[in-house]
Amino acid sequence: MAQNLSGTVKPADWAAYKSRFIDAGGRVIDDANGNISHSEGQGYGLLLAYLANSKADFDLIWSFTKTELLLRDDGLAMWKWDPSAKPHITDSNNASDGDILIAYALLLAGGEWERNDFINAAKTIIGGIGKSNVVKWQDRLLLLPGAKGFSESDRTDGPIINLSYWVFEAFPKFASIDKTTDWMQLSMTGVGLLNKASAGPRSLPTDWMSAKTQLKPAKGFPAEFGYNALRIPLYLMRARIYDRELLTRLRKGMTSESGQVVITDSDSGNVKETLSDAGYAIIPALVACVLDKVKLPEAVRSFEPSLYYPSTLHLLSLSFANSQHPECL
Numbered sequence: 001m002a003q004n005l006s007g008t009v010k011p012a013d014w015a016a017y018k019s020r021f022i023d024a025g026g027r028v029i030d031d032a033n034g035n036i037s038h039s040e041g042q043g044y045g046l047l048l049a050y051l052a053n054s055k056a057d058f059d060l061i062w063s064f065t066k067t068e069l070l071l072r073d074d075g076l077a078m079w080k081w082d083p084s085a086k087p088h089i090t091d092s093n094n095a096s097d098g099d100i101l102i103a104y105a106l107l108l109a110g111g112e113w114e115r116n117d118f119i120n121a122a123k124t125i126i127g128g129i130g131k132s133n134v135v136k137w138q139d140r141l142l143l144l145p146g147a148k149g150f151s152e153s154d155r156t157d158g159p160i161i162n163l164s165y166w167v168f169e170a171f172p173k174f175a176s177i178d179k180t181t182d183w184m185q186l187s188m189t190g191v192g193l194l195n196k197a198s199a200g201p202r203s204l205p206t207d208w209m210s211a212k213t214q215l216k217p218a219k220g221f222p223a224e225f226g227y228n229a230l231r232i233p234l235y236l237m238r239a240r241i242y243d244r245e246l247l248t249r250l251r252k253g254m255t256s257e258s259g260q261v262v263i264t265d266s267d268s269g270n271v272k273e274t275l276s277d278a279g280y281a282i283i284p285a286l287v288a289c290v291l292d293k294v295k296l297p298e299a300v301r302s303f304e305p306s307l308y309y310p311s312t313l314h315l316l317s318l319s320f321a322n323s324q325h326p327e328c329l
Contacts, residue, residue, distance in 0.1 A: 006053035006112055008319040013303040014052035017315060020305040021045075022057070026064035027081070032307045034084075039069055039077040039094065043101025044312045050109045051319045058109055065102060066121070074147065075128035077102060093146045096133040097165035099125055104170035107177070119177075126174050130181030135159060141186040142211060157210040160218045163197060164207065164228040166190035168239035187239075194232065195246055201269035202253035205229050223266040230254055230261060230275075231313055234283050237290055238320050244291055251287040278303075279310025282317040289321075289328035296321065296328045 021029050021041075028041035042065040049058040069077040072094060079095035081088045103125040110118030132147040137159055143166060144150045150160040168187055175183040197205035197215050207228040208221035217223035233250045236243065256262045256271060261280040263273040275281075282300040289296055303318060305311045321328045 005108070005319070005323055006050055008323040009048055009052040009315055010303075010318075010322075011052065013315060013318070014048065014054060014057075016303065016305050017048065017311060018054075018057060021308050021311065022061065026057075026060035026062070027068075027083075028061065028308070030308045032309060034082070036083070036090075037064075037068075037081040039065075039079045039098025040101060041098075041308065041312075042069060042077070043098050043105060044316075046105035046109070047101055048312070048315055048319075050105050050112075051315075055109075055113060058105075062106075062118075070125075072128075074132045075124045076132060076147065077125075079146070093148050094132070095165075096129055096143055096145055097162075097167060099129050099133070100165070100167045100170050103129070104167060104173060107170075107173050123177060126178045127180065130178065134181050134186060137211060140189045140192075141182060142189065143186060145208075152212070155219075157212050157219050159211050160208060161193070161211050162208055162228055163190060163194055163205050164230075164232050164235070166235065168235050168241055171239075191236075191241060191243065191246070194236075195243075198249065199223075199266040200264075202264055202266075203249050204253040204264065204266065205232070206266045217266060224272060225254060225264050225266060227263065227309065230263075230280060230283065233287050234313060234317055234320070237286060238316065240324070242290060247287050247291060251284040255284050275310075277306050277310040277314075279306065279312070279314030279317070282314055286317055286321065286325075286328065290325060293327070301329055 027037045028045040029035050030041055045061045049061055068081055071078055076094040076099050078089050078092045079098055080091035082090045103122040106118040106122035133144045135142050142159055142161055145162045145165055152158040171183040171187040204225040206217045206223055207226045208218040209215050210218045233247055254261055261275045262271045264271055278300045285296050285300055288294040303314055
């Protein structure tokens with residue numbers, strides 16, 4: 001991604017998002033998940049605050065993140081914070097996608113706003129991800145979803161991966177400041193695995209997969225293309241990984257005959273849930289624009305907050321279109 005992307009989220013859109021999902025203390029609220037907060041949400045909040053060029057909001061979200069989540073000995077964030085529980089941390093494991101998003105946002109903001117404290121904090125988190133979550137497996141690097149519970153020593157079908165945890169746009173930035181981990185090899189491995197992960201009649205990856213031998217659904221998780229995996233095309237495009245065959249396969253597989261995004265069973269291809277929110281619909285629409293110059297439908301070009309997750313994906317998609325593909329709008 002090109003640098004200096006702040007300002008690609010419109011002030012009015014950010015204000016609407018902030019008023020709905022961010023409290024006065026900088027906590028990003030997942031309103032579809034019991035109003036908990038998690039490292040992913042804090043990372044998304046930081047990234048969107050940067051993209052909206054809102055330094056004050058970035059500082060506020062970072063303050064909560066640093067104080068309430070960055071409590072592990074390895075420099076990573078505890079992933080789950082519940083306002084109704086005492087203590088508020090109800091799961092002290094980390095989530096590597098949340099840590100990646102937090103560190104990436106800190107690097108972007110630190111570089112553009114000349115905040116060395118942000119850059120130094122990012123370096124600590126990046127080093128922790130490399131040490132605790134990146135593993136070598138059969139001559140390739142894998143990203144574990146968390147420090148505990150996913151490795152070959154933790155599970156008989158381990159290592160377990162979630163390809164939506166590869167935030168591809170972050171890896172070149174990580175590689176520029178951290179030489180301990182080969183971030184570009186990790187990125188290329190993720191793309192390679194996506195090209196191999198084509199389960200069932202829709203040829204889609206499942207959210208959670210065993211990488212022990214050939215890729216297959218992980219035990220104990222729904223064998224589905226779900227809420228995690230549907231963001232993969234957006235992550236690829238934001239990183240300018242315009243693999244036509246891969247993006248076309250993902251777009252076709254995640255879209256119903258009527259054009260709506262669907263959660264599907266991997267084995268049968270049957271639709272388990274149909275998603276009508278604009279924050280989901282914009283993702284395959286963006287693929288069609290990037291690859292085939294099809295303008296975005298009017299319904300997804302403007303932002304109205306709905307629930308935390310699709311609203312987040314919607315703003316990230318609009319930011320991408322504004323900065324990289326204004327012809328889509």
